Amino acid sequence: MSFQKTQTTLKRLGTYYLALFVWLFTSAMHIPDGYLSPVASLIMFLLVLPFWGMGVRKIRQTMNARSVPLISLMAAFSFVIMMFNVPLPGGTTGHAVGAALAAIVLGPEVAAIAVSIALIIQAFFFGDGGILALGANCFNMAVVIPYVSSAVYQAFTKGTEISSTRRPIGAAIGGWLGLTAAAFFTAVEFGLQPLLFTAADGTPLYAPYPLSVSLPAMLVPHMLVASVVEGMMTALVILYLQRSNVQVLEAAGKAGDSSGEVPLQKLRWLWVGLAVLVVASPLGLLAPGTAWGEWSIEELAKLGLQSIPAGLEKLSTLWGAPLAEYGLPALGNANVGYILSALLGIVLVGIMVWLLTLLATGGSGKQKQSV
């Protein structure tokens, strides 16, 4: 290998480990504003929305009027526990999110609401984590951690006694996996930014690292530190509760059993499908050419069609879309126009769905809450 080649390899390795090292010491899950593009932020809000809906539904079903103080106190608890400095073997300390613990005690649906509220308060009143990035932060910390942790914990402790040693072990694995999964999603969100949202000359405008850097740089340190903190904290608290306050764990077990409602299950898949579509839609920016069957007359001619059917020619001028070619002409830059149109489209569809649900439910169930 030539000297120059060795040098560039060394340089790449060096910068890579520098990035890794930096993440290790700044590994925080709260994404500030400025890391994610507006479209990505909006998509994250849309992804988190159905989970908020599920949480609210669950609260209405199982807890009724009692839920208000319970949710408030659990949200306050998760806010406070995020401030705990947990000592790790070796002398370093880290912060736990506490979302895994909340999920085990309250169930993932309710925990998602409680942790989201803690995150909203952090963003709106303490400036921790961005306001536009709230959707992403809530998805990573208030949805991914509770659902993953509680699924792992449930699978691991099914049919065991309250005092079983499997419970703290399940809590540890659940907490570790939950936070690792959250780090994975955060890395994906970061890594997609330079792929999809750059200036015209390719300069990244938001989080600058591609997936190949953001994934290892985010995952490795979190797996070694933050996830360990989360798992350890969750396991130790469960262990302590086993000895001192068994009722909390018993109540948690019961709450987990009373789930299951068929329409909700169906609705869930609908949302998952929608979410996948929403995530996939910016990929349209990468795809060259025109969607099959949506050619314009000029493109048809280019494709080798010798004569344009007269009817088509007449019809093509009949309906001009308000946002022709999905680009806002006044905005010059085609990419921005495309993204803005997508944004507008998503917002419009959202408003329509909201109006339809309002019509379908007769506008009820918004302010009222059954006792």
Added chain:
Amino acid sequence: MQRRSHFLEKTLSGITRTLEQSLFAEAISLQPGVFQALDPRLKIIATLALLIGVSMAHNAWVIGAVYLLAVCFALASAIPADFFIRRVWLAVPLFTGLIALPALFMIPGQPLVHLPFGLIVTRPGAQSVLFLLLRVGTSLSLVLLLILTTPWNAVLGALSVLRVPDIFILILGMTFRYIYLLLHIANDMFLSRKSRVIGRMSGAEERHMLAAIGANLLSKSLNMSSEVYLAMVSRGYRGTVVTFKPFRMRRQDWFWSAFFAVTTVVIMYLGR
């Protein structure tokens, strides 16, 4: 010998800092100033609009101009300028700056500066780091401006006007109150443990102590929630929520809404 982790001191100072921060914000929000006088609904919408404008801007000058605008508003709103600037530009480079640093070298492109060890700062690398720092710093400054000039109950009231469901606002408000109560309880528990510990604890002992405090706080929160529920029911709570909406737009508020609307449009137009 194991290095001491100082987790107790760190946690205690974190709790104190949070309390101190909100006291400071409250003190500033009660002073006379331009932003304090604005209708809180307008402030929230304006902050959101400016945040969206900043996040959509593809032009660093535009983002810089928004930052200067935020500093001007801070000066006109009795926020100490050195605090407003330091709070953002000490934290952002430490965090975002460190994260973004390798991007200077890693993003391929036209070389800008040659550093020792054969490191080359590229033009797109420098641009993208600049964008990230400016955007994060400006967004944080805008949020700080809102936080420092608006009492939290005004923010909650404003949210209720903005069609956020009342039940959600009730929960937010209660959470906000109980955060302080739980912070005090946690503070007391940590302090009382700290005052009774002589010598060094092993790492395992430290972790068990922390778990005990965490678990106790959890049990206390759960117990308290049922006590609070009973207290609410005995005062006539039936599950329905009514919030006050005491806001009225005055002439100056209309002026400022026009100002922010025009500013946002200008940001979006120039920043594209």
